[in-house]
Amino acid sequence: MTTLPDRFNGAMDTLLPDPPQALGLAVSGGGDSMALLHLASGWAARHGCRLYVASVDHGLRPEAKGECALVAARAAGLAAPHDILPWSWDGRGNLQDRARQARQDLLAAWANARGITHVALGHTRDDQAETLLMRLKRGSGVDGLAAMAPARTAKGLTWLRPLLDTRRDTLRAHLRSLGWDWADDPSNDDTGYERVRTRQAIATLGLDVDRLAETADRMAAARSVLDNAAQQAAGALVRQEHGDLLLDRAGLSALPADTRDRLVAAALCFVGNSAYRPRLSALRSTLDTARATLHGCVLVQGPDQLRICREWKAVDTVTAPAPGPWDGRWQITGPAHDGLETRALGPVGLSQTDRASWLVPRDSVLSSPSVWAGERLIAAPLAGFNPEFRANCRALPPDWPATGDAH
Incomplete structure (x- = not known):
């Protein structure tokens, strides 16, 4: 029977056939990331890869300092350097969104300072299922319902998710077998958070996490097909002029609606330097306007081309x-x-x-x-x-x- 460490090593070997000299780990002290810490230490030892560990302290709970100390102690036992990355909320914007973005920014800066090119995260199969349901509730299309990728590139780093095929309960059972403690964040039981409500709904309704995750995988495959169609169209219809993108209007109008929307949204994200697409309704309304602003960009319809440039404001x-x-x-x-x-x-x-x-x-x-x-x-x-x-x-x-x- 294949053990959890064997499955983890296989996932990492697939993600990193040519292992880097150093691997960063984002470890909060929760069960998922603590299991990641232990499993990654075994994989890294096999490949002569140095581990570096970081914990983000959002400054929102007094318990966070103890959780960071727990991570530091385990990391020290594995001879892995550990850093605490502090953050404080200024009270503006959505707290969860701001914290998530800050976490990524802090980890990216930490990794760059350490010379680390790959950072592993502790997302699980349960996270896949929960995210699918949350996006479904919001009316997301194929892109929103697609599974999280095992590897992606952002902020100059490769972010790895080697535990996406592993259930949360399996990771906790592994920690118990080691005699390792982990921290239970009280917010995981706070129904004020959408993810907590979604997690509870899965249990209450008896939904199958594996089936939900498989649906997310199928959506990811569908997204790949749609992306390929947009790539083919981009090669024929899009030209870059300094910081602007120029899109052929006749060719754009002839595209299927999804391909056209995907192409324009991607152009807005590139010019507007944004990781997130604009709302579909807003995007489509701008395409019927001679001049419009959206997503930090200006869209100007010329006789033959749609020009997208950065908005000065x-x-x-x-x-x-x-x-x-x-x-x-x-x-x-x-x-x-x-x-x-x-x-x-x-x-x-x-x-x-x-x-x-x-x-x-x-x-x-x-x-x-x-x-x-x-x-x-x-x-x-x-x-x-x-x-x-x-x-x-x-x-x-x-x-x-x-x-x-x-x-």
């Missing part, structure tokens, strides 16, 4: 040292001097440029990166102002517009 407060990266897509190059910063050109900067030198239309120039010294404009590459500085936009990935995994 979405980036008017985004600043970064110059030269260097800006707004997640741009790289500014040029001579370095103290006090220089990159920000959107905006109306004030635009008034200092010559329209005849613009490389793109007004909306695009307005939101384009420019270099400033205080209130003095130094360079505006897309406006043809000062050739000492250049602005290079990240190119579309080869597999664009594959949706990947946003869970």
